[in-house]
Amino acid sequence: QKEVEQDPGPLSVPEGAIVSLNCTYSNSAFQYFMWYRQYSRKGPELLMYTYSSGNKEDGRFTAQVDKSSKYISLFIRDSQPSDSATYLCAMSGEGTYKYIFGTGTRLKVLA
Amino acid sequence: ETGVTQTPRHLVMGMTNKKSLKCEQHLGHNAMYWYKQSAKKPLELMFVYNFKEQTENNSVPSRFSPECPNSSHLFLHLHTLQPEDSALYLCASSQDGQGPEAFFGQGTRLTVV
Numbered sequence: 001q002k003e004v005e006q007d008p009g010p011l012s013v014p015e016g017a018i019v020s021l022n023c024t025y026s027n028s029a030f031q032y033f034m035w036y037r038q039y040s041r042k043g044p045e046l047l048m049y050t051y052s053s054g055n056k057e058d059g060r061f062t063a064q065v066d067k068s069s070k071y072i073s074l075f076i077r078d079s080q081p082s083d084s085a086t087y088l089c090a091m092s093g094e095g096t097y098k099y100i101f102g103t104g105t106r107l108k109v110l111a
Numbered sequence: 112e113t114g115v116t117q118t119p120r121h122l123v124m125g126m127t128n129k130k131s132l133k134c135e136q137h138l139g140h141n142a143m144y145w146y147k148q149s150a151k152k153p154l155e156l157m158f159v160y161n162f163k164e165q166t167e168n169n170s171v172p173s174r175f176s177p178e179c180p181n182s183s184h185l186f187l188h189l190h191t192l193q194p195e196d197s198a199l200y201l202c203a204s205s206q207d208g209q210g211p212e213a214f215f216g217q218g219t220r221l222t223v224v
Contacts, residue, residue: 008151032211043115043201043215044154051211088154092211097142097161099213101154 003027006089006102015111019076023089023102026070030091030100033065035074038086038104047074047087079109114138117202117216124192125224132187132219134202140214141207143185145177148199148218160185161207192223 006023013019021035031052036044050056053067062075072091076083086104115136124130136143145157159167160179174196176188185202199220203213 002153004153034211036215041217041220043117043203043217046212046214049211090154097144097159097167097205097213098156099154099211103151103153 001026003100004089004091004102007105008103010106010108012108012110013079015079015081015109017079017109019079019083019107019109021074021076021087021089021105021107023072023091024070025072025091025100027091027093027100028067028070029093031094032092033063033072034090034092034099035061035063036088036090038088040085044088081109081111083107084109115202115204115214115216117200117219119219120217121220121222123222123224124189126192126194128192129188129190131189132200132202132221134185134187134216136183136185136202136204136214136216138204138214140204141182142205143179143182144203144205144213145185145187146201146203146215148201154201158187189221192221194223197221197223 034049035047038044056063060077064073086106088104089102090099092099118133142161147155157171158177178186199218201218202216205213
């Protein structure tokens with residue numbers, strides 16, 4: 001079993017839709033949960049991160065962590081064509097630089 | 112720009128060549144990383160330098176050789192690579208190697224022929 005599982009997609013949605021991206025994990029020691037966005041031929045860009053459980057909101061983006069289910073989500077409200085990218089989840093334990101990444105979900109927002 | 116600059120952006124090399132990838136960060140960070148990104152695979156951590164000291168070598172073959180002369184610069188020296196080494200090589204930096212905020216460069220697309 002992989003430490004982090006992420007559906008590769010592609011996920012296609014119409015403009016304005018609410019997008020839900022998810023990752024599951026197996027290591028209960030993970031404390032930091034990150035979401036990166038990667039446009040084609042670019043490096044990953046940190047969108048947001050949460051520590052332990054709970055929600056975090058930043059504009060149209062909301063990150064949720066459910067440690068009891070070992071499940072994290074990223075919601076994108078009012079999705080735009082410019083949101084079309086690959087979204088990577090990443091996780092790490094306390095006090096460590098070892099980020100474990102998912103394979104990424106490719107999102108297409110259709111105008 | 113993210114504050115992490117990688118050169119070159121693209122590189123084609125033969126299996127007998129020697130080349131180097133360069134990374135420079137302008138963020139005042141103390142930790143720098145090399146990652147490999149292959150199609151349909153998660154990012155693979157290769158090397159970590161924290162305050163110029165190598166703190167991680169993730170079972171990377173010796174044909175990849177990192178160098179970190181100071182906290183702002185990181186190199187990856189390549190020699191006698193194999194076609195399966197073709198990938199996007201990403202450099203990243205973070206404040207101190209313990210927090211969650213790593214900033215990535217644009218990557219070098221390497222093709223080994």
